[in-house]
Amino acid sequence: MALSLMMQGKQKQFKTEIDKDFKKKIKPIKVQCIRVSAIHREERQKLLSTQRQKREALALEQSKRFRSGLTGIWDWFSGQKKKITEKNEIEIQKVEQRDRQDYQSLIQHQRKKRAWLQDKIDKLKDRYEKQLLDIGVCLEMEQYIEMNHEISKTSYSIKYEHEFSFE
Secondary structure: HHHHHHHHHHHHHHHHHHHHHHHHHHHHHHHHHHHHHHHHHHHHHHHHHHHHHHHHHHHHHHOOOOOHHHHHHHHHHHHHHHHHHHHHHHHHHHHHHHHHHHHHHHHHHHHHHHHHHHHHHHHHHHHHHHHHHHHHHHHHHHHHHHHHHHHHHHHHHHHHHHHHOOO
């Protein structure tokens, strides 16, 4: 039993050391994750801002295509205004589709950049969990050996008590 208590104390000591090592190694990776996330967020916001400015410039350009006054009435009457409106709508759809594709490609690119960090985290966690498992297995083996030792002592004493019974 003393061996088991001593092993439990050692196990706690090893676990504390493993925990400290894990925290020491994961901390810079977490800091790097925070930095990368901030950079990626800034890139996405910058892209959205640029896209918004381009759409506003396009809207201004498109509004200038319409004439005002009597010529505007003539354009409406002749169907020219409808053609300009349809052209503008098609142009807006293309711009929106391009913006969505640009945004999605940026996200995909950022995910690839972030994947190597996640891989480092996963490997570190796997190593940590394996070390904890190894400690647990060692303790279980010691307990098993001690238990077998106690059982063999008991069976030995029972065997010989039976032989030397004075009844």
